[in-house]
Amino acid sequence: MGNSFALTPWDYLTFIAYFLLLSFVGYWFGRKKDEDSADYFLAGRSLPWYVVGASYIAANISTEHFIGMIGAAVIYGICVATPEWSSIIAFSFLIWIFIPFLLSAKVFTAPEFLEKRFNSQMRFFFGLITVIANIVAFLAPVIYGGGLILERVMGINQLLGVDPAAVLDGTATDTGLYLGIAVIGVAAGVWAIWGGLKSVAWMDLLTIVIMIFGGLSVTFFGLAYLGEGAGILEGTRVMLERNQANSGLFLEAMDNIRAGIVGADTETYNRLSVIQPLTHETTPWTHWIMSFFYIGLWYTVINQFMIQRVLGAKDQYHAQMGVTFAGFLKLLIPFVVVIPGLIWFAIHPEMLIGQSLENIRPEADKTYVNLISLLVPVGLRGILLAALFGAIQSTVSAVLTSTSTILTMDFYKRYYKPGASEDEVVGTGRIITAVVLVLSILLGIWISTLGQSLFVYIQELFTFFAPPFSAVFLLGTFWKRVNGTAAFTTSVAGLIFGFLVKVWVNSGGAPEWLGPYANQGLLNWAFCMVLVTVISLLTAPPPPEKVTDDLTFNLKKLQFLPKDGRPWYQGVAFWWTLSVILMFALIFVFGVLF
Numbered sequence: 001m002g003n004s005f006a007l008t009p010w011d012y013l014t015f016i017a018y019f020l021l022l023s024f025v026g027y028w029f030g031r032k033k034d035e036d037s038a039d040y041f042l043a044g045r046s047l048p049w050y051v052v053g054a055s056y057i058a059a060n061i062s063t064e065h066f067i068g069m070i071g072a073a074v075i076y077g078i079c080v081a082t083p084e085w086s087s088i089i090a091f092s093f094l095i096w097i098f099i100p101f102l103l104s105a106k107v108f109t110a111p112e113f114l115e116k117r118f119n120s121q122m123r124f125f126f127g128l129i130t131v132i133a134n135i136v137a138f139l140a141p142v143i144y145g146g147g148l149i150l151e152r153v154m155g156i157n158q159l160l161g162v163d164p165a166a167v168l169d170g171t172a173t174d175t176g177l178y179l180g181i182a183v184i185g186v187a188a189g190v191w192a193i194w195g196g197l198k199s200v201a202w203m204d205l206l207t208i209v210i211m212i213f214g215g216l217s218v219t220f221f222g223l224a225y226l227g228e229g230a231g232i233l234e235g236t237r238v239m240l241e242r243n244q245a246n247s248g249l250f251l252e253a254m255d256n257i258r259a260g261i262v263g264a265d266t267e268t269y270n271r272l273s274v275i276q277p278l279t280h281e282t283t284p285w286t287h288w289i290m291s292f293f294y295i296g297l298w299y300t301v302i303n304q305f306m307i308q309r310v311l312g313a314k315d316q317y318h319a320q321m322g323v324t325f326a327g328f329l330k331l332l333i334p335f336v337v338v339i340p341g342l343i344w345f346a347i348h349p350e351m352l353i354g355q356s357l358e359n360i361r362p363e364a365d366k367t368y369v370n371l372i373s374l375l376v377p378v379g380l381r382g383i384l385l386a387a388l389f390g391a392i393q394s395t396v397s398a399v400l401t402s403t404s405t406i407l408t409m410d411f412y413k414r415y416y417k418p419g420a421s422e423d424e425v426v427g428t429g430r431i432i433t434a435v436v437l438v439l440s441i442l443l444g445i446w447i448s449t450l451g452q453s454l455f456v457y458i459q460e461l462f463t464f465f466a467p468p469f470s471a472v473f474l475l476g477t478f479w480k481r482v483n484g485t486a487a488f489t490t491s492v493a494g495l496i497f498g499f500l501v502k503v504w505v506n507s508g509g510a511p512e513w514l515g516p517y518a519n520q521g522l523l524n525w526a527f528c529m530v531l532v533t534v535i536s537l538l539t540a541p542p543p544p545e546k547v548t549d550d551l552t553f554n555l556k557k558l559q560f561l562p563k564d565g566r567p568w569y570q571g572v573a574f575w576w577t578l579s580v581i582l583m584f585a586l587i588f589v590f591g592v593l594f
Contacts (some may be wrong), residue, residue, distance in 0.1 A: 006184065007378075007380055007381055008381075009179045009383065010378075010379045010382065011378065011379060011380060011381045011382030011385070013382065014382035014383050014386065015198075015383075015386050015389075016387055018210060018382075018386035018390070019386070019389075020385070021206065022134050022191075022203055022207070022390070023394070023475035025199075025202050025203050025206055025406050026068060026194065026195055026199040026200075026202075026203045027191075027199075027571045028190035028202075029195070029198045029199045029202040029203075030191065030194045030195015030196065030198060030199035031195070032555055035106070037408075037422055037425045037429075038108075039196070039198065039310075040195075040196035040197070040198075040310040040425075040426045040429060041196055041197055041401070041405045041408070041429065042108060042308070042363070042403075042407065042466035042587065043195055043196070043197040043198035043201055043312040043315065044312075045311070045313065046198075046312070046314055046369055047198075047201055047312045047313050047314060047318065047322070047451060048314060048322075049158055049313070049317070049318040049319075049321035049325060050205065050314075050317055050322070050325060051201050051202060051204070051322070052201075052204050052309050052310060052312070052319060052322025052323070052325075052326075053321075053322040053323065053324070053325030053329065054204050054205045054207075054208040054209075054319075054325070054326075054329075055200070055201040055202075055204035055205065055208075055309045055394075055398070056306060056322065056326040056395035057208055057321065057326050057329040057330065057333070057491055058200050058204035058205075058207045058208045058211065058308070058390075058391070058395075058398070058516030059204065059305055059306060059309065059394055059397075059399075060089045060306065061211060061308070061391050061395070062142045062145070062391050062394070062395035062396075063393070064141065064145070064390055065336075065391065066149075066192060066215070066368050066387075066388050066391055067146075067148065067177050067334065067365050067366075067368060067593055068141075068145065068335055068365060069337045069338060069341070070337050070338070070340050070341045070344075070367045070368050070532070071341065071361065071364035071365035071366070071367050072282065072341065072364070073337075073338045073340070073341020073342055073345075074338075074345050074351075074364040074367055074520075075257065075272075075341075075343050075352065075357070075360060075364055076244075076261060076271070076280075076281075076282060076283070076341075076342040076430070077269075077270070077271025077341075077345075077591050078111055078271065078272050078273065078274060078334075078338060078342065078343065079273065079274050079275075079276050079280070079282070079283045080282065080338055080341070080425075081099070081274060081334035081338045081586075081590070082274050082287055082288060082337075083283075083287070083291065084330050084331070084333045084334050085274070085330070085331060085530070085583055085586050085587070086287065086291050086292070086296070086583075087296060087300065087327070088294030088310065088327050088329045088330065088331070088579055089234050089291075089292045089296065089583075090291075090297065090299070090300040091300070091323050091324070091326065091327045091579075092580065093292065093297070093300075093301070094300050094310075094323055095299050095320045095323050095324060095572065096320075096476070096576075096578060097478070097553055098301045098556075099310060099316060099319050099320055099323070099406060100316060100491065101314055101550050101551060101553070102301075102307070102310065102311065103311070103313075103315075103319060103532055105550055107311070108405060108409045109127070109300060109304055109308075109406050109410055109496075110130070110301075110302040111123040111124075111126045111127035111130065111304075111306050111374040111406060111410045112302070112409065112410060112425040113223065113551075114126050114302070114473075114487075115364045116415070116540075116548060116551055117486065117487075117551045117552070118316075118472075118476065118482075118484035118487040118546065119484030119485075119487070119488065119545065121484065121488045121493065122472075122484060122488050123410060123414075124410075125488060125491055125492065126302075126491070127406050127410040127411065128490075129465060129495070130303075130304055130402075130406055131394070131403055131406055131407060131467075132295035132404075133456070133461070133465045134304075134305060134399050134402065134403045134436075135403065135439060135443060136390040136443065136461065136503065137461035137462065137465065138305065138395065138399045138442035139396060139400070139403075139436070139437075139443075139444075140440050140443035140444040140446075141214055141444070142392060142395050142396055142444075143181055143184050143185045143188070143396060143440055143441060144181055144401075144444035144445070145365075145392070145507040145544055146180070146181070146184035146188070146309055146389065146392035146396075147178070147179075147181030147182070147184050147215075147444065148177060148178055148180070148366075149185070149368075149369055149389075149392075150180035150183060150184055150387060151177045151179075151180040151261035151420065152584075154304070155181055156175075156176030156177075157178055158176075159176070159233075160166040160175055160176055160179075160553055161176075162176060166475055171419075172395065175230045175520055176446075178445050180442055181444045181445055182308065184396075184436055184512070185435070185441040185444065185472065186390055186441075187389075187393070188202045188396035188397060189397065189400050189433065189434075189437040190392040191203060191397060192347075192396070192397040192398075192400040192401045192404075193430050193433045193434055193437075194402070194430075195213045196401060196426075196429070197309075197312055197401050198312075199309060199397075200397040200401050201309060203313070203394070203397070204391075204397075204398075206315075206390075207237060207391070207393065207394045208329070208394075209384055210219075210335070210383070210387050210390050211387045211390050211394075212316050212329075212332065212336060212392050213383070214384045214386065214387025214388070215336030215337060215340075215384050215387055215388070216335065216336055216337075217246060217376070217380070217383070217384060218336075218340050218368070218372065218375065218376065218384060219335055219336065219339050219340055219343070220232060221371075221375040221376055222235070222239075222340055222343035222344075222347075222371060222375055223235030223236055223239065223343065223530070225343075225347070225374075225421055226238040226343065226346055226347070227238050234502045236534040238346060239339075239342055239343055239346045240333075242273065242344050242345070242349070242431065243271045243272055243345060243346060244271070244272060244539075245269070245349075245448070248261075248293065248349075249349040249350055250345075250346075250349045250351055251488050252351035253345070253349040253350070253351075253353050253380075254352070254507050255258075256352055257309075257352055257357055257360065257416075258368075259392070260281065260356070260357040261277050261280040261281050261357075262276070262277050262280050262517075263277075265279075265352070265512075266279065269343075271342070272590060272593050273590060273591055274288070274586075274587060274590045275288070275591045278513050278516075278519070279515065280447070280514055280516055281515070282514055282516065282517075282518065283518065284516050284518055284519060285342040286434060286518065286519060287518050287520055288587075290419070290506060290522050290525075291518070293470060293474065293522075293525055293564035294463070294466060294467045294468075294470055294471075294525035295462050295463060295466045295470065295521060296470075297466075297470040297474055298462075298465070298466035298467075298469050298470040298473070298475060299466065300548050301473065302469060302473055304402040304403075304405065305399045305402030305403070307396075307399070307400075308402050309322070309398075309575075310322065310323065311553070317566075317572070321572050321575070324575045324576050324579060325571055325575075326578055327576070327579040328575075328582075331579065331582050331583060331586065336563060336591065338575070339448055340367065340368065340371055341364075341367060341538060343371070344367045344370070344371060347374075350429065351363060351364070357422065359405075364426050368388065369574065370390060372384050372385070391583045396437075396440075398432050400436060400437060400489065401433070401434050402435075403432075404429045404430075404433040404436065405429070406582070407432045408425060408428050408429040408454075409425075410422050412425075412428050413425055413426070413508065420533045425557065439441070441473055460517045463498075463517045463518060463520055463521030463524075464495075464498050464502070464521070465495075465498075465523050465526040466521065467498065467522075467525035467528055468490060468492075468493070468494025468498070468524065468525075468528045469491060469494075469497055470525060470528075471490065471494065471525050471528035471529045471532060472487045472490050472528065472532055473489055474529075475529060475532055475533065476532075476552070477552060477553050478541070478552070478553050479536075479548040480541075480552055481536050481537070481541055481542075482532060482536045482542070483536055483539055483540065483542040483546075484543060485535065485539050486531075486532045486535035486536040486539060486544070488531065489531075490528050490531045490532040490535065490537055490549055492522055493531060494527065494528040494531070497524055497527050497528075498520070498521075498524045501514070501520050501523060501524060502520065505520065
């Protein structure tokens with residue numbers, strides 16, 4: 001396969017038209033000049049539910065999915081859909097338990113909430129770790145993935161006179177990739193700097209429409225290709241049959257990499273099951289049961305770049321309904337970013353033969369662009385590329401906005417200049433956004449030298465950052481005995497413990513079941529749950545103002561039925577119940593039937 005593929009004037013026109021429309025939306029909603037900090041960082045708390053939900057998912061879907069997850073699906077199969085479908089569990093907690101008191105606290109950031117519940121040390125430490133995680137685990141890899149695609153699509157190295165073959169064998173610098181990373185970063189970050197959350201959130205509404213339409217188009221063309229003229233139902237049958245990997249090149253491919261995925265002791269591997277052995281490299285069966293506790297809670301509830309959309313909602317109904325809408329989009333996402341990986345395996349199983357996993361992963365990450373090149377008719381490729389770049393832009397903008405919010409509100413205004421005017425706060429936020437963007441571009445260039453799967457890189461970082469804060473926040477929500485000393489000590493100790501576990505595993509002395517990074521995260525979370533409990537019992541209880549109903553869960557305040565006069569079919573409970581039923585249906589199909 002070459003380094004670029006044909007784009008017609010129509011492709012360029014649709015691609016440019018998308019970004020012009022996106023830029024108009026960003027300009028229009030960010031044009032207010034007398035904005036205060038609530039306008040810039042929380043969209044004036046004015047977002048309707050459909051914008052909350054669309055922006056929540058658009059912020060989440062990025063190169064980790066279109067590049068990393070599709071590439072991972074080529075290797076691992078349907079199980080990489082687990083994080084998407086299991087997020088309904090995390091969303092359920094967010095909708096019914098956490099949104100009410102997060103909104104009632106009237107905070108700008110998750111670190112600010114943790115100060116109200118625990119102490120100022122927790123606010124500082126969590127804010128610092130969030131900024132680091134945003135840059136290292138979100139911004140840099142997403143920008144890198146975007147640069148990778150831009151170079152792959154446009155053939156920048158060839159345009160610059162750099163021999164692609166020389167880049168592959170290491171005798172030439174990948175100048176095209178580095179330039180692509182810089183272009184992606186700047187193009188994605190400009191409207192976050194200009195208009196803050198309001199620009200970004202409304203742009204996300206347009207982005208999610210293009211993203212879903214474009215992504216499903218690739219799936220449709222892929223199934224039609226496998227059907228060889230007999231339709232997508234026949235294509236689906238062929239895809240499922242070949243992914244069972246019972247014979248021929250498909251079986252040979254899985255035999256080649258099976259030991260690297262589930263260990264040498266496992267003789268078979270089911271690519272069509274979301275229930276995998278405890279030793280599975282990325283998604284052991286424990287992920288379904290426990291992922292909310294050691295990753296999902298951190299990612300969906302106290303991860304600033306996700307929860308900022310919820311904090312910007314009009315009211316509690318729009319916040320809860322927005323997350324419910326996001327749940328339905330999550331159920332749909334694997335049909336956009338996982339099924340294409342199964343299709344590519346059904347077309348080219350030989351790419352998994354005769355090579356190590358380390359060599360296969362970078363090539364697997366190119367699957368989405370390869371699918372466009374092979375399957376999508378010339379003239380429609382511009383829309384597909386717009387979907388991909390929209391995913392990149394939305395995540396970069398979201399993480400930039402949230403990082404700027406934390407650095408401005410939790411550090412600049414909190415410690416450096418408490419008396420700063422609204423204009424100073426907003427101006428500082430814009431400067432910080434630009435600085436963080438430059439730093440992320442440089443880090444993205446560094447990541448390009450690692451040669452690691454983008455999906456694995458990001459997921460592994462999640463299981464390092466998330467467990468300590470997930471444990472502290474969960475127990476602190478339901479148990480009023482947890483105090484600031486226990487929360488802060490556990491958070492620090494948890495990160496150290498996670499690092500030591502990683503060193504132990506890498507040394508080769510750890511048991512086999514601890515090899516998967518998901519199980520390392522689960523062990524760390526369990527350690528932190530025990531530690532925060534013990535320290536809380538050995539120290540003084542928190543003062544009453546730290547455990548009010550606005551900061552901790554009160555069962556008596558839980559409301560499932562609408563109280564605002566809306567009919568039942570507009571209620572959050574009805575749509576949430578439907579999303580849960582659909583999740584279990586998908587588990588049944590890909591956990592029992594296959």
